[in-house]
Amino acid sequence: MVTATKSPAPETAATDAAEPTARQAAVLDAVLALMQEEGGQLTMTAVARRASCSKETLYKWFGDRDGLLTATVQWQASRVRAGRYxxxxxxxxxxxxxxxxxxxxxxxxxxxxxxxxxxxxxxxxxxxxxxxxxxxxxxxxxxxxxxxxxxxxxxxxxxxxxxxxxxxxxxxxxxxxxxxxxxxxxxxxxxxxxxxxxxxxxxxxxxxxxxxxxxxxxxxxxxx
The missing domain is CATH 1.10.357.10 (Tetracycline Repressor, domain 2)
Incomplete structure (x- = not known):
């Protein structure tokens, strides 16, 4: 497992929680993977380690654990489309x-x-x-x-x-x-x-x- 490190360059938050950047999407996918593997034992440290980013970056993007979970649920729910017409x-x-x-x-x-x-x-x-x-x-x-x-x-x-x-x-x-x-x-x-x-x-x-x-x-x- 990769040890979390500081991001080499400043990274900014997504302007729309339902449309994260590619890097943020990778973090949200890491959260989903951890839930699948470990259930509710989810910490910011574990997410940072899995996503190869720093906890500081996670707090900057999502605020706190609830913010991260909210973004994760929104990311998963965004796959449900109502169709285009x-x-x-x-x-x-x-x-x-x-x-x-x-x-x-x-x-x-x-x-x-x-x-x-x-x-x-x-x-x-x-x-x-x-x-x-x-x-x-x-x-x-x-x-x-x-x-x-x-x-x-x-x-x-x-x-x-x-x-x-x-x-x-x-x-x-x-x-x-x-x-x-x-x-x-x-x-x-x-x-x-x-x-x-x-x-x-x-x-x-x-x-x-x-x-x-x-x-x-x-x-x-x-x-x-």
């Missing part, structure tokens, strides 16, 4: 593609060994009430992902493609259709394996189920 040309096909893309990336993230390890540590942390990782994961994981997708659902409603009264309820329905029992099974040690083909299939099925519940077949613009 032209809001002026949103139609049934592009809406379905956007929702399917979200579903596939979310399934890929939650089934990864790093996410499983991160969530296990967060659950233990929340139960012990000795740290803030549980709340950090909620705010920067589930809640942040919801904030990312809800505008897509609302754009679909505005375009006359979806019909629902409560955005949060619609999001939770979609979230449930996508996730099913996958995350809890993985957290409890089930040897469930999701390859790209299985993830693509399940994402498409969940999206079609959601559209069957909330899709508007007339596709007329919603009333102002």
């Amino acid at each position: 032209d809001r002026q040309k949103l139609d049934a096909s592009s809406l379905r593609d956007s929702l399917t893309d979200f579903a596939a990336t979310w399934l890929s993230v939650i089934s990864s060994p790093t996410s499983i390890a991160l969530n296990r540590v967060a659950i233990t942390d929340a139960a012990s009430k000795e740290g803030n990782l549980g709340q950090i994961v909620l705010e920067n994981g589930r809640f942040a992902i919801g904030a990312r997708l809800k505008p897509v659902l609302e754009e679909g409603r505005a375009a006359g493609l979806l019909a629902f009264d409560d955005t949060e309820a619609a999001f939770r329905t979609f979230f449930g259709l996508v996730g099913r029992d996958v995350q809890i099974r993985l957290l409890l040690g089930d040897a469930l394996r999701l390859g790209k083909a299985e993830i693509a299939r399940d994402a498409a099925i969940a999206t079609d189920q959601f559209l069957a519940l909330y899709g508007r077949t007339d596709q007329k613009p919603a009333a102002a």
Whole structure:
């Protein structure tokens, strides 16, 4: 294992926590790797050693351990995309593609060994009430992902493609259709394996189920 050393040149903090520099991303990946290997026994010293940087650099970039954990969760959650589309040309096909893309990336993230390890540590942390990782994961994981997708659902409603009264309820329905029992099974040690083909299939099925519940077949613009 490499001994932590001072950085040879000044390094500045990222301007956006969700878009770290390549060097900062390497540090966040080191945090995820350590969680996977060692669980909740995570120290700034261990991260600095694994990432081959100084603790001073970590404190400069992330503030403290909670700041580092927050950035790590944001980094992991940033892999979940809500899809790209032209809001002026949103139609049934592009809406379905956007929702399917979200579903596939979310399934890929939650089934990864790093996410499983991160969530296990967060659950233990929340139960012990000795740290803030549980709340950090909620705010920067589930809640942040919801904030990312809800505008897509609302754009679909505005375009006359979806019909629902409560955005949060619609999001939770979609979230449930996508996730099913996958995350809890993985957290409890089930040897469930999701390859790209299985993830693509399940994402498409969940999206079609959601559209069957909330899709508007007339596709007329919603009333102002």
